[in-house]
Amino acid sequence: MKTMSRDPRVLKAIKNLSEIQRVYLVISSKGGVGKTTISTLLALYEASRNRMTGLLDLDFVNPSTHVFLGLKPEELKYEEEKGVKPYTVKNNLFYFSIVSYTRDKPIALRGREAVNALWEILAIVNWGPLHSLFIDTPPGIGDEHVELLYTLKDKTKPIVVSTPSKLSLNSIEKLIQILKEAGFREIYLLENMGDGSLQNYAEENKLVYLGYIPKSSRLEESIGNTEKLLELDVATYIYNILSKLS
Amino acid sequence: MVHEWALAESILLYIENQGVRRARRVVVKIGVLQSIDREILEFALREISRERGLEINEFTILEEEPLLKCNRCGFQWSIDPSKISEDIREAIHFLPESIYAYFRCPNCGSIDFEIVKGRGLGEIKVENYE
Ligand SMILES: Nc1ncnc2c1ncn2[C@@H]1O[C@H](COP(=O)(O)OP(=O)(O)OP(=O)(O)O)[C@@H](O)[C@H]1O
Numbered sequence: 001m002k003t004m005s006r007d008p009r010v011l012k013a014i015k016n017l018s019e020i021q022r023v024y025l026v027i028s029s030k031g032g033v034g035k036t037t038i039s040t041l042l043a044l045y046e047a048s049r050n051r052m053t054g055l056l057d058l059d060f061v062n063p064s065t066h067v068f069l070g071l072k073p074e075e076l077k078y079e080e081e082k083g084v085k086p087y088t089v090k091n092n093l094f095y096f097s098i099v100s101y102t103r104d105k106p107i108a109l110r111g112r113e114a115v116n117a118l119w120e121i122l123a124i125v126n127w128g129p130l131h132s133l134f135i136d137t138p139p140g141i142g143d144e145h146v147e148l149l150y151t152l153k154d155k156t157k158p159i160v161v162s163t164p165s166k167l168s169l170n171s172i173e174k175l176i177q178i179l180k181e182a183g184f185r186e187i188y189l190l191e192n193m194g195d196g197s198l199q200n201y202a203e204e205n206k207l208v209y210l211g212y213i214p215k216s217s218r219l220e221e222s223i224g225n226t227e228k229l230l231e232l233d234v235a236t237y238i239y240n241i242l243s244k245l246s
Numbered sequence: 247m248v249h250e251w252a253l254a255e256s257i258l259l260y261i262e263n264q265g266v267r268r269a270r271r272v273v274v275k276i277g278v279l280q281s282i283d284r285e286i287l288e289f290a291l292r293e294i295s296r297e298r299g300l301e302i303n304e305f306t307i308l309e310e311e312p313l314l315k316c317n318r319c320g321f322q323w324s325i326d327p328s329k330i331s332e333d334i335r336e337a338i339h340f341l342p343e344s345i346y347a348y349f350r351c352p353n354c355g356s357i358d359f360e361i362v363k364g365r366g367l368g369e370i371k372v373e374n375y376e
């Protein structure tokens with residue numbers, strides 16, 4: 001008789017993700033630098049280029065991608081089919097967030113619970129054959145980040161988001177070290193609300209510089225409206241970044 | 247509710263990964279919190295085993311009562327999912343951690359509590375032929 005202890009959902013999660021060509025983990029140890037904005041915009045713009053794209057919100061404490069997409073928690077419904085199918089936001093854009101279950105009520109998860117929730121979601125959501133999946137994550141380096149990074153190392157690519165601020169750079173230094181130690185060869189750096197000044201930093205630290213997105217004066221008024229978001233003043237910068245990813 | 251299929255596949259991928267292709271019996275512990283339908287789970291386990299060419303003579307599904315414990319005051323309690331409203335039960339079925347959005351410690355009102363056991367998919371045991 002054999003008793004097994006490692007989480008059985010992990011293999012199912014890996015199987016689900018293996019249908020996706022590229023899985024990007026949008027991360028930053030610093031809060032408020034634009035992870036949610038960037039994961040949502042990259043997914044939205046990628047889908048507009050006729051590629052099957054997914055957006056997954058793994059910020060359990062403060063999920064907010066649905067606000068960007070203009071979706072109310074109660075209208076998010078997932079079709080059930082041997083697990084759940086992500087919600088179709090529009091042509092080519094598929095979405096999953098826990099707010100359909102938690103209804104925007106705050107949930108304060110400890111590390112173990114966050115990891116549990118993470119594997120449950122990755123095991124039950126059937127994304128199908130996507131071109132890319134963008135994953136928004138909470139700020140910091142929590143247990144769920146470490147779990148994802150180590151377990152899905154061969155399957156995911158980290159996109160580290162930073163503003164040009166010294167505070168932000170100081171904060172991501174530790175994260176980059178962890179990523180290197182975890183064995184990631186390609187670590188992307190995306191400069192948000194910047195002007196290109198992090199290119200040197202990226203080169204010095206052997207990161208792949210994806211480019212920058214300047215501060216947009218139209219972002220705030222466009223939140224919640226996908227048509228407006230697709231016509232942002234910073235659209236060309238976003239397309240530039242996407243072309244570097246593929 | 248078709249969460250059962252995803253869990254069944256998880257279980258079988260897992261034992262297969264441990265080198266098991268035939269067994270006399272597989273025993274799976276399932277937490278009651280998630281309201282897993284045992285019949286559907288067993289049906290899914292048989293179907294997927296057949297598809298994957300696994301020979302498992304018998305599946306036994308054991309239920310585990312939920313046990314919650316407050317991290318603030320230490321109080322322990324249980325929840326009977328059949329007594330909660332359908333939409334909340336369904337949320338917990340798909341994601342047991344949804345419980346944190348709807349429940350508090352009945353003793354001190356804290357939202358900081360843990361699911362000690364009875365959450366969802368638990369221990370898996372394989373009994374081989376002699
Ligand atoms: N390029 C940009 N131009 C203008 N405003 C931006 C830009 N990027 C982000 N913002 C704004 O900055 C704020 C923080 O962004 P966002 O919520 O995406 O950060 P975050 O890293 O996800 O935060 P958290 O760490 O809390 O999850 C938001 O109000 C957002 O609209």
Ligand SMILES: [Mg+2]
Pocket residue numbers: 035036037059064136137138139
């Ligand atoms: Mg965010």
Ligand SMILES: [Zn+2]
Pocket residue numbers: 316317318319320321351352353354355356
């Ligand atoms: Zn208490």
